[in-house]
Amino acid sequence: MDVIIVGAGIVGTSAAFHLTRRGVSTALVDAAHLGQATAAGLGVVFPWPLPWDEQPVWDFKARAAEHYPRLMAELAEDGHTTGYEVVGGLSVDLEGDDAGFDLLRTLSQRPEFATMGGVERLSPGRPRERFPLLPEDYGGVFVEGMARLNAPVARAALFNAAEERGLRYFKGDAHLLWNGHRVTGVRVGSEDLEAPVVIVAAGAWSAGLLAVAGVDLHVHPVRGQVTHFALPGRDTRTWPVVRFGERGYFVSAFGPDRVVTGGTWEPEAGFDRRVTAAGLLHNLSTALDVLPGLEDATVVETRVGFRPGTHDGQQLLGTIERLPGVVVASGLGGDGLTFGPFQGVVAARLALGEDPGMDLSPFRPDREMAPA
DSSP, X not given: OOEEEEOOSHHHHXXXXXXXXXXXXXXXXEOOOTTBHHHHOOOEEOOOOOTTSOHHHHHHHHHHHHHHHHHHHHHHHTTOOOOEEEOOEEEEESSOSOTTHHHHHHHHTSGGGGGGOOEEEEOTTHHHHHSTTSOTTOEEEEETTOEEEOHHHHHHHHHXXXXXXXXXXXXXOEEEEEOSSSEEEEEETTEEEEOSEEEEOOGGGHHHHHGGGTOOOOOEEEEEEEEEEEOTTOOOTTOOEEEETTTTEEEEEETTTEEEEOOOXXXXXXXXXXXXXXXXXXXXXXXXXXXXXXXXXXEEEEEEEEEEEOTXXXXXXXXXXXXXXXXXXXXXXXXXXXXXXXXXXXXXXXXXXXXXXXXXXXXXXXXXOOOO
């Protein structure tokens, strides 16, 4: 094999798809941990950079925004259901109908923001026409190009497309094979798989893989509890995603009748995957506060996922000087579904020794980070 990928979330399956599409002999190893972040994501896709992003972050986001719809179109043309739908997005608040209109309108006119589409100012009451659960007094902005992603469906599409192109899959815990000088592959159970490059894309579990070589990877689990509601008799398939500007709170809707509300952010919970009373109370009270129309909704489930967090808020993407043979792709925190597919592309390029086409120095996995 030429490349082994550890982790079958949105990042790892994207890397696998892009490698196998180019004819690279690739294996994917996954422990199928309960609580993988991909399965528990809210599904809001807003990949465009903002003016306060530093240049390397801006470049990464701009390329991710251009890549996302192209990747999903390619999977769809290949006959796979992607779970990706451009339904538009609302940014709403109670302070009138601005909600960042001037900023978003200006950005949308730049060439690198072509996928953002049109930006429309909505006076109070009009956001409710698009998302009927919103209170009447909210105004806001509609961004045409925002999308939602059913992440388990998208992950399956990437995996299946890669498998059709020769991907080999191994289920089990992976342990890096380290000869004292470089990584030479992984051990899964009693089987040793050899390859010159291993992509570590195991999300919040990535740090444990590198400990064998004495590398302390600064990524940690951030528990998120996300609650799903059903609205029997309501068709939510065309509803846009919503951001409540004054709270930084997101809501998404999926067909046929489901609404998913923004969840908890719990960096001290470790890998405890329980639905807690405090987490459920937070989700229910916040959801009913911003969307009183959910009062009669059915509480379907609360999903728990472990986002891969970093102390400085930047992703981990690149090689490690003292650990030749490894590429790390992790640390996207709550942005995994937005930037994970493109992070996988860059990881695939690095695994092949190619120029990633952008400055990755702020994302170095072995950079110094002060503890939180």
